[in-house]
Each structure stands twice: as C-alpha cells, then as structure tokens.
Amino acid sequence: MNFDPFFIWLESTALSQWIVGDPSILAFPGILALHAIGMGFAAGLGAVLDLRILGVARGVPIGEFRRFLPVLWAGFWLNAVSGVLLLIGYPTKALTNPLFYVKLLLIAVAMTLLVRLDRRIRAGDADNPITMRALRRLAITSLICWGGAIFAGRLLAYTYSRLTAIE
Amino acid sequence: MTLHAFQIWLIAAINHYSPVKGIMRSAWGWPIAESLHFLGLCLLIGAIGTFDLRLLGIARRVPIAAMHRLVPVGLLGFAINITTGLMFLLTEPDQYIYNVSFHWKLLFLAIAGTNASLFYLTSYRQVFGASPALDAPRRAKVIAAVSLCAWIAVIVCGRMLTFFRPGPCIGEATVLLTCEPD
Numbered sequence: 602m603n604f605d606p607f608f609i610w611l612e613s614t615a616l617s618q619w620i621v622g623d624p625s626i627l628a629f630p631g632i633l634a635l636h637a638i639g640m641g642f643a644a645g646l647g648a649v650l651d652l653r654i655l656g657v658a659r660g661v662p663i664g665e666f667r668r669f670l671p672v673l674w675a676g677f678w679l680n681a682v683s684g685v686l687l688l689i690g691y692p693t694k695a696l697t698n699p700l701f702y703v704k705l706l707l708i709a710v711a712m713t714l715l716v717r718l719d720r721r722i723r724a725g726d727a728d729n730p731i732t733m734r735a736l737r738r739l740a741i742t743s744l745i746c747w748g749g750a751i752f753a754g755r756l757l758a759y760t761y762s763r764l765t766a767i768e
Numbered sequence: 769m770t771l772h773a774f775q776i777w778l779i780a781a782i783n784h785y786s787p788v789k790g791i792m793r794s795a796w797g798w799p800i801a802e803s804l805h806f807l808g809l810c811l812l813i814g815a816i817g818t819f820d821l822r823l824l825g826i827a828r829r830v831p832i833a834a835m836h837r838l839v840p841v842g843l844l845g846f847a848i849n850i851t852t853g854l855m856f857l858l859t860e861p862d863q864y865i866y867n868v869s870f871h872w873k874l875l876f877l878a879i880a881g882t883n884a885s886l887f888y889l890t891s892y893r894q895v896f897g898a899s900p901a902l903d904a905p906r907r908a909k910v911i912a913a914v915s916l917c918a919w920i921a922v923i924v925c926g927r928m929l930t931f932f933r934p935g936p937c938i939g940e941a942t943v944l945l946t947c948e949p950d
Binding site: 626630633634637638640641642644645646647648649652653657658659660661662665666668669672747748751752754755756758759 | 920
C-alpha cells in the first residue's frame with residue numbers, strides 16, 4: 602500500500618510546516634527539548650522504580666514509591682503530545698522506519714508493565730516473598746524495555762531511509 | 769591569554785591529542801555514545817529528580833535518608849554522561865567549544881553541582897542526623913527546586929546544541945567565541 606499521498610497531505614499542512622520550518626527555537630528545537638525532558642521523567646522514573654523493586658534503596662517502601670508515579674505519567678503524556686507533534690513534522694521519516702514501530706512497541710510494553718506493577722504493588726505483592734519474585738521478573742522486563750526504547754528513539758536519527766514525501 | 773585565544777588553543781590541543789576519534793568516527797560509535805548519553809540522562813533524572821521531589825514533599829512518609837540511597841544511581845548516570853560527553857567533545861571540539869548552547873549547558877552544570885554541594889554543606893544534619901525531620905527544611909526545598917530547574921536546563925541546552933552549530937565568524941565580538949575563526 603502506498604501511503605505517500607497521506608504523507609504529502611500531512612507534510613503540507615500548516616502545522617507540519619510550522620513545526621519543521623519555523624525558525625523559532627520554540628518550534629522544532631523546543632518540541633525536541635520537551636521530548637527529552639519527558640523522556641527523563643518517564644523512562645527515568647520507570648527505570649528507577651524497576652531498580653527499587655530489584656533491590657536498590659531497600660529503605661524506600663515500594664508502596665510509597667508509587668507516589669512518584671504521577672510524575673512519570675506527566676512525562677509520558679508530555680512525550681505523547683510532543684511525539685505526535687514531531688510525527689506531524691516528519692511523518693515519512695518516522696513511519697517508513699521499522700525502528701520507529703519497535704520504539705512504540707517497547708514503550709507500549711513498558712507502560713503496560715508499569716500498570717501491572719502498580720496494580721500488584723497496591724495488592725500488596727511487594728510484602729510477600731513469593732509474589733515479590735513475580736514482581737522482580739516484571740521489573741527486569743520493564744528495565745529492558747525502557748533501555749531499548751531510549752536506544753531505539755535515539756537511533757531513529759541514524760536509521761531513516763526517507764526524510765519527507767514532498768520532494 | 770584571552771578567552772578567545774584559550775578556546776582556539778583548547779581546540780588545537782584536543783585535535784592534537786584526541787584519543788577517541790577512531791571509535792567515535794566508526795560506523796556506530798557516535799550513535800551508540802549518544803544513546804548511552806540519553807540512558808545516563810534518564811538515570812540521573814530518575815534518581816536525582818525523585819530525591820528532589822521527595823525533599824519538596826512528595827512521598828513524605830519515606831525517610832529522606834532512605835531516598836538518598838537512590839543518589840548513587842544518579843551518580844552512575846552522571847558518570848556515563850561525563851564519559852560519553854567527553855567523547856563527543858574530544859572528537860568534534862569546535863562543535864562544542866564555539867557553541868553558545870554548550871556554554872550555557874556548562875553554566876547550568878556548574879549551578880547544579882554547586883547547588884548539590886550546598887545541600888550537603890547546609891542541610892546534612894537536619895536531614896541525616898540523629899533525629900531527622902520528615903519534612904525537609906525550607907533551605908533544602910529551595911535547593912531541591914533549583915536542582916530540578918538546573919538539570920532540566922542542562923537537558924534543554926544539550927538538546928539545543930545541534931541548532932547552535934558555530935558558523936564562520938563575521939566580525940562579532942562576544943565574551944566567548946560562538947563562531948569558527950579562520
């Protein structure tokens with residue numbers, strides 16, 4: 602299936618052209634900066650929650666660490682919005698790169714694991730050695746997903762085959 | 769030696785010495801170093817950012833000393849980023865030494881570092897002493913807020929580097945060179 606007509610339409614919208622073409626540092630550079638800040642809070646807090654479950658900073662009750670999760674979600678939503686804006690800016694660049702789908706999948710798995718971890722922590726699974734083992738397995742998988750998502754995201758800049766559909 | 773002359777000398781010295789150019793100019797050297805730099809950023813924000821947020825009052829029931837055990841994770845992230853950051857600098861010195869966004873990044877790094885030492889100098893006893901308060905003293909809260917802002921500013925300046933690449937100089941004189949002299 603040829604998506605070029607869709608890419609060309611999207612790239613010719615005023616929003617797309619503003620994101621990519623406006624010389625203001627609040628346009629493309631600003632959106633990228635927001636995306637990096639959101640990454641720090643989403644992937645950063647996600648990874649630190651995983652590390653806590655895996656035994657780092659044992660003095661911090663896992664149930665209390667949940668109180669930082671709204672900050673993780675704020676980072677996630679900041680990146681969902683800034684990510685969609687970047688996608689509107691360069692739809693061909695992202696959507697024709699298989700690695701982009703790997704990145705999205707890794708983030709989807711990481712966020713699903715976060716919801717499951719959170720639910721299990723609220724159910725008291727962190728207080729029981731047997732259920733804690735399952736929690737640790739989820740945390741390891743989550744850690745790998747966050748690391749993979751960060752790498753996939755950064756490598757998008759080096760792996761795309763087409764920048765725009767408009768010549 | 770003027771600052772301008774120092775910048776020119778520094779770039780010449782790095783270009784002459786430059787131990788990592790080979791790795792960094794290999795096919796995946798630079799991209800992998802960048803990915804590690806992002807990974808380090810996440811560890812730093814994830815650990816130091818949560819510690820700052822605890823000082824500011826989130827998860828008040830967690831003892832601050834217990835939260836402080838996350839700081840080594842942040843230091844690991846910082847170490848990764850100093851290492852990879854130096855690798856970028858030692859490979860393309862002129863892209864950083866003449867880059868105004870890099871100058872600001874260094875300033876915010878210095879603020880973040882000084883601010884962190886102030887925390888230990890001013891608040892250690894109240895926060896880690898024999899009878900630590902669950903609520904951080906106001907001083908420590910100000911330091912935590914400055915820390916969050918400074919690290920976010922470091923991220924922003926880092927992300928902006930690529931948009932402030934130095935061009936050839938055309939007769940401007942700022943405190944630091946922000947363009948490539950002949």
